Amino acid sequence: MIVLLAGLLAFAGCAQQAEKPAPAPEKPAAPAAPAAPAPTASADEGKKLYSSKGCSGCHGANGEGIxxxxxxxxxxxGSEVExxxxxxxxxxDAFLLESITKPGxxxxxxxxxxxxxxxxxSDAAALVEYIKTLK
Ligand code: HEC
Structure with missing residues (x-):
């Protein structure tokens, strides 16, 4: 996780040095944007919970699934689940929340x-915010 973050930061640094115009963001919400309003549930918090609560053990370290x-x-x-x-x-949101708080x-x-x-x-709400960033 740390390594990945460091890698991302290093990448971001390089991209800035190259002074290329930033590509238009594909995702509507940039979770790491410092100017974002602080919601009660944050994706960052959810990301920590995702590993501390053991979600990653069954759903993959990066949500890739096992x-x-x-x-x-x-x-x-946003996808359809059977x-x-x-x-x-x-x-x-409601489905994800229920899946986490009432798994059965x-x-x-x-x-x-x-x-x-x-x-x-509240932890589940943060986890939902994190899951929404996994695309
Ligand atoms: C012991 C393994 C295990 C752990 C730990 C686990 N899950 Fe799951 N999870 C599953 C399985 C199996 C399913 C599919 C069956 C079901 O829906 O109950 C599932 C389903 C889900 C779903 C619905 C997925 C879908 O495709 O609709 C969500 C959301 C979810 N888990 C989130 C979490 C989160 C967040 C955590 C950590 C708090 C977590 N899970 C921890 C095994 C696990």
């Missing part, structure tokens, strides 16, 4: 239910 263990978090937000009972739901309530098809992890509502 076959047979946990579905990918990357690209999940549940065990065949219903299809859109992975919006919505079980993704092809997986055994995620165990309850005792994540508080």
């Amino acid at each position: 076959p047979g263990v946990g579905p990918a978090m990357k690209g999940l937000y 549940l065990q009972d065949g219903t299809k739901v859109k992975a919006d 309530a919505t079980v993704v098809k092809g997986y055994s239910p995620m165990p309850p992890l005792g994540v508080s509502d």
